[in-house]
Amino acid sequence: MIKNKIFSASLRLCVSILFFAFAISAQKVPAPNESLGFTPGDDKKLASWNQIVDYFKKLDAASDRVKFEEIGKTTMGAPFVYATISAPENLK
Known part of the structure; x- marks a missing residue:
């Protein structure tokens, strides 16, 4: 019974640490509605x-x-662009 309580408390502590570590490392990217209005x-x-x-x-x-990246201009002079979305190690 005591082992179960210790295990349960340890598990909760580990999950809490992982949750907060993930929350701290999460990047704040703007939502489309924040940028577009x-x-x-x-x-x-x-x-x-x-x-x-x-x-x-x-x-x-x-x-x-x-x-x-901008790779040039369109025939109307607008930027001709592309975006690559991937894991950071794949973008290097």
Whole structure:
């Protein structure tokens, strides 16, 4: 009975430590509605290309899991971009 209580307390402590370690290491990436001013998919709301590019730039700055690159300009002069989303070790 005492062994079960000790095991239970130890298990709770380990889970708590893991939870807080994960919470501390979690990155704060902006939600689309924070950047765009509306939730994607809302009726009669469309993001402009500049808003989309700005959002992906914010993702790139906030997360080590996003690699954002501009590879040129479109025929209309807008940035031609792509984003790679992966584990940090895959982006190196």
